[in-house]
Amino acid sequence: MNIVVCMKQVPATSRVEIDPETGTLIRLGAESRTNPYDLYALETALRIRERTGGRVTVLTMGPPQAEQMMQDAYRLGADDAVILSDRKFAGSDVLATSYTLSQxxxxxxxxxxxxxxxxxxxxDTxxxxxxxxxxLGIPHAAWVGAILKADKKSIEVRQTLASVTQISRLKYPCLVTVEKDICVPRLPSYRLKRETAGRPVRVLGFRDLPETDLSLCGLVGSPTRVESMFSPPENPRKVMLEGDTREKxxxxxxxxxxxxxxEGGEAR
Known part of the structure; x- marks a missing residue:
C-alpha cells in the first residue's frame, strides 16, 4: 500500500516579513517549523503502514530549507521525501498550491x-x-477524528462535522484530512536518525511536472489576492497593580x- 502525506513548513514566529507588493509572507530564510496538524497526518500514515505494509512518501511545496522538515520526517519513519521547489510556485493561493501538489x-x-x-x-483555510x-478526481473525507478500519482495499473513518458525526467508507485511491485528536505523534527515533543519515530528499521544479502550464502556478495562477497585510503593532507597556484585592x-x-x-463610580 502506497501512502502520500502532504506536509508544510509554517512560520515558527509571528515576526515574519511581508512582501509589500504581493502581500505574501517572505518565507525564505524565516524561522520555520513543521505544521502541527501534518504531524498527526504522518503518524496516521505510519500506523496504517504498520498494519497493511507499504511505503510512506512525504510531499511538500516550499523553499529548499524544507529539507530539514523532510529529514525530521525520515527520523519519524517516512520512507521517501519529495520537495516541489521553484520560484514559479511562489505566492500560490489554495487553488495554485493544490494544483501544484496534484501535479x-x-x-x-x-x-x-x-x-x-x-x-x-x-x-487556516x-x-x-x-x-x-x-x-486528482478522487473521493475525500475531511475533518477525520478516527480511523476505524484500514485494509488494502478501503478505509473507514469517523468525521466530526459541524452538527453531526459521520462514518464514511472510501475505496482507494482517496484522500483524508485528519484532526489533531486522531492520535499522539511519536517522537523522532535515534535509531532511525542513524539509519537515515544521508538519505537523499528529491527536489523537483516546475519543469519536472507532467503539465507545465505557468498560468496555473504561483502568483500568476492564483485568482485570490491579499490586498493588504501587516504585523500588529507591539505594545510592551505593562501596568503592575499592588495591594489587596479591593485596592487592585x-x-x-x-x-x-x-x-x-x-464610566461609573468606585469599585465595590
Missing amino acids: GIRMLGIPDLILCGRQTTDG AQIGPALAEH ASALVAVLREKKLV
Whole structure:
C-alpha cells in the first residue's frame, strides 16, 4: 500500500516579513517549523503502514530549507521525501498550491491513500486537502477524528462535522484530512536518525511536472489576492497593580477610567 502525506513548513514566529507588493509572507530564510496538524497526518500514515505494509512518501511545496522538515520526517519513519521547489510556485493561493501538489502526485503515481492535516497554522483555510482531491478526481473525507478500519482495499473513518458525526467508507485511491485528536505523534527515533543519515530528499521544479502550464502556478495562477497585510503593532507597556484585592480593583478602575474605557463610580 502506497501512502502520500502532504506536509508544510509554517512560520515558527509571528515576526515574519511581508512582501509589500504581493502581500505574501517572505518565507525564505524565516524561522520555520513543521505544521502541527501534518504531524498527526504522518503518524496516521505510519500506523496504517504498520498494519497493511507499504511505503510512506512525504510531499511538500516550499523553499529548499524544507529539507530539514523532510529529514525530521525520515527520523519519524517516512520512507521517501519529495520537495516541489521553484520560484514559479511562489505566492500560490489554495487553488495554485493544490494544483501544484496534484501535479507532483501525478508525477510520483497516484497512491492508494493521501493524508493531509486538517489545516495549516499560517493559512487556516482547511481547503488544500479537498481541493487537491478535486484536482486528482478522487473521493475525500475531511475533518477525520478516527480511523476505524484500514485494509488494502478501503478505509473507514469517523468525521466530526459541524452538527453531526459521520462514518464514511472510501475505496482507494482517496484522500483524508485528519484532526489533531486522531492520535499522539511519536517522537523522532535515534535509531532511525542513524539509519537515515544521508538519505537523499528529491527536489523537483516546475519543469519536472507532467503539465507545465505557468498560468496555473504561483502568483500568476492564483485568482485570490491579499490586498493588504501587516504585523500588529507591539505594545510592551505593562501596568503592575499592588495591594489587596479591593485596592487592585480600585486601581484597575482608575486606569480604565483614565483611558476612557469605562464610566461609573468606585469599585465595590
